[in-house]
Amino acid sequence: MIDTMHTKRTFILVCCEIGLLLGLILSGCTTSTPAPVTLPGKVVLTTLPPTVPASTATPTSTSTATSTPKPPTATLPPTKTATPSPTASSTATPTEKPTATPTATPTEKPTATPTATPEFIQTRIGTLNEHIGEEVTVIGKVVATASFSQGFKFTLDDGSGQVVLLMWHNVYDDCYAAPQLNIGAQVRATGKVGQYEGELQVEPRFGSQVKVVRAGGAFAQPVSLNTLGNYLGQVVEVKGEIANVSGSSKSVILSILDEAGTPGRIFIWRTTLDRIPKANPALGTIGTRVRVVGVVQEYRGSLEIVPTLPYDVEVLSP
Secondary structure, rough: HHHHHHHHHHHHHHHHHHHHHHHHHHOOOOOOOOOOOOOOOOOOOOOOOOHHHHHHOOOOOOOOOOOOOOOOOOOOOOOOOOOOOOOOOOOOOOOOOOOOOOOOOOOOOOOOOOOOOOOOOOOHHHHHHHHOOEEEEEEEEEEEEEOOOOOOEEEEEEEEEEEEEEHHHHHHHHOOOOHHHHOOEEEEEEEEEEEOEEEEEEEEHHHHHEEEEEOOOOOEEOOOOOHHHOOOOOEEEEEEEEEEEEEOOOOEEEEEOOOOOOEEEEEEEEEHHOOOOOOOOOHHHHOEEEEEEEEEEEEOOOOEOOOOHHHHHHEEEO
């Protein structure tokens, strides 16, 4: 009897739960989970029991208690989630640019003033005996001139002694100061110190090694041709007109007449003649007037004037 009543109660509970589920379905609530029905003094079923097949036995005439289903629990509208306001980005603090370190301007070192190198070192003529074979520079005044077959000689005096400045023809021709290189000239010459027949010589290799500091010239005492005997061995100056020309391969003789009609002879070496300005053809023309400075010499009983340098002969007129 007791088992029969327990079975009935169970059946009734199952039917109530099935009815509750159907009511929820019919009410359109599809998302909410039905709350479990709690009967007084009974165990709450959280899961549906397996479907029990309906019993074929006819129940007793006991009235079936139908439980009234509870209305479905109202579904609350979804709570709006507050969207967080974007947080304002903090303004980036500007990074200070590194201050450029000023570059130190290098202090210019004072430029050392170069010591002037002397253009030359003068050697006193009186000490040349100590410099044989060496190249030296001497300064002196021309006190005498001479010529030979291959060049010219100038005697220099600096107060301490005398020396011969030997210039070969090629060196003389290369010297731009040659027209000023004569008696009285102040000369600076560089050359090798040598000795010939006991005579000291300074021999330059180039014309540029001879410089005239103060010009000299062909100057001497003017004399008349009829007084030449009084000046034998001396340097004199004469003037005249060419009356005759004769010569050889090595020399030329000019016969001249002065204003008084006195005859005279001028002896000129070919090496000198070829370097006389305006010599050709003037010196070969009768009637040409000339001025000549030279040494009075005697040759075979005749007096003659011998010019030493090309610039000792000057053509005055054609």
